[in-house]
């Protein structure tokens with residue numbers, strides 16, 4: 001492959017980068033890029049990956065590691081890189097979540113841990129509830145109250161942030177002067193590692209993170225191998241980094257030749273409750289001698305929405321700089337408004353009617369819209385769905401739990417993507433893009449090198465043969481028995497062993513099993529409600545359904561129109577006026593919209609005394625409130 005000279009390299013898929021982005025792209029040392037919503041941070045990472053790979057700055061035997069916080073964010077970034085670079089280069093871009101990456105280290109190098117910290121093989125991944133932490137602290141209080149400083153240490157601990165802050169900011173094996181703290185830390189970890197005779201270890205992701213950090217810090221061989229494989233590391237949404245994750249990054253790549261690029265927006269810091277550290281950018285810039293760059297364009301939202309976003313941004317940070325937008329408005333009338341309704345029927349009826357009419361007049365699709373809520377999407381689902389149905393529209397709760405995952409995460413899994421593409425072709429969809437992606441994925445699965453023409457042809461032949469068998473099966477009508485056969489045949493064709501060998505995140509542990517079980521459950525649910533394979537696929541993919549999700553799940557996504565429901569004291573029960581995380585959450589929701597943002601207030605759902613800030617800010621930004629007259633709704 002011929003490399004492009006770095007001075008001749010041009011971005012792909014977009015017209016250009018803004019001047020600061022060009023500088024940040026070309027800088028050889030570690031950098032931080034701080035920019036507002038829609039500034040193109042994810043796009044910047046994709047372009048930088050293409051630049052490093054296409055110019056050979058990241059040589060053929062090396063890889064780029066991109067670390068994200070959520071599975072779908074890792075997938076969005078990987079997809080973007082796939083679009084921006086030739087396939088053979090894109091495969092050297094490894095996009096993983098922090099959790100998957102640290103788990104991978106523990107799974108591969110378990111034996112590098114001292115026996116007392118070595119988990120069983122396999123081990124279970126668990127989550128520590130607040131109650132479990134409180135019980136643990138209670139037990140320690142009773143059992144070890146004689147240990148100097150232990151009671152004081154317990155008194156300083158908040159069970160909610162125990163794992164993220166207390167455990168995450170301390171290192172395994174490093175003697176702390178405070179014996180009480182050390183006892184708590186060691187006992188918390190050792191209870192998880194040694195659960196008694198024959199029982200598998202029960203590790204939380206924070207414990208896995210601490211074990212991985214220990215391996216990297218204490219084992220030169222592992223650390224050197226990691227650094228040699230990844231001369232470039234990217235971290236997206238850096239404002240959400242927890243103490244543990246930051247410490248892991250520092251041990252793995254700090255003070256080394258590896259160049260680390262982090263991007264994020266502190267105004268979108270909405271994971272403080274989950275332990276995101278407030279000083280992540282400053283700490284990173286100090287530890288990695290990183291230069292900071294700011295991006296000043298918004299490529300997503302219309303000028304009117306960018307202006308409103310700026311009013312909210314100023315409430316979060318008085319010194320925030322105004323950004324320009326490269327977009328034009330495509331709608332007439334208001335870009336944003338508040339609609340006031342008295343009861344939930346009134347609200348749902350108005351919104352359904354408005355969406356249906358807007359979709360028709362602007363020829364948009366259901367997935368151009370999204371309904372965002374602070375929490376409990378199921379509380380909004382039934383009412384809104386029943387009114388949308390009157391217009392032939394459907395709503396899909398994408399945050400719904402399926403087994404041990406959520407629908408949104410499940411749909412972003414490699415397993416699900418392969419499965420869905422096979423289903424599409426099995427249904428006889430003639431789609432060159434789907435075929436190309438599938439055939440590339442299957443080549444990857446079967447470990448075929450691009451130079452091996454014979455093997456490539458064989459893989460393609462087998463894929464074509466399988467598709468024709470699948471077509472035959474799917475020509476029959478959809479019945480539970482037939483569907484079961486289709487499911488089993490596809491999973492056998494994909495081959496779970498090949499999946500494990502191909503995707504590092506599936507290589508060890510039970511991630512693949514968790515997703516397979518959830519996939520089967522979701523598949524069966526869709527089969528049970530549909531009468532034909534065509535309808536089934538539509539249901540499965542949610543193509544014609546308006547997504548409903550929590551704001552947290554909407555991070556990184558964008559929609560033409562967002563409808564923000566439940567801005568009231570009940571849904572925002574923990575919000576206190578001026579609370580910056582609450583304002584940031586509001587900001588994230590608003591900034592997902594490209595053209596329109598609708599804020600729906602329903603009196604029956606709750607008062608708006610505690611959340612009066614939000615309405616005052618919207619008013620200051622000139623957003624009008626309209627009372628929906630009963631006559632407007634059917």
Ligand SMILES: Nc1ncnc2c1ncn2[C@@H]1O[C@H](COP(=O)(O)OP(=O)(O)OP(=O)(O)O)[C@@H](O)[C@H]1O
Pocket residue numbers: 014015016017018035036037038039040041042043044265268299300555556557558591
């Ligand atoms: N340089 C550019 N030129 C044109 N369009 C761009 C450019 N950079 C990004 N975009 C487009 O702008 C939109 C927002 O980009 P992206 O998702 O990368 O922003 P972001 O900064 O990561 O956003 P957020 O923090 O809000 O999730 C996308 O549709 C992307 O394709």
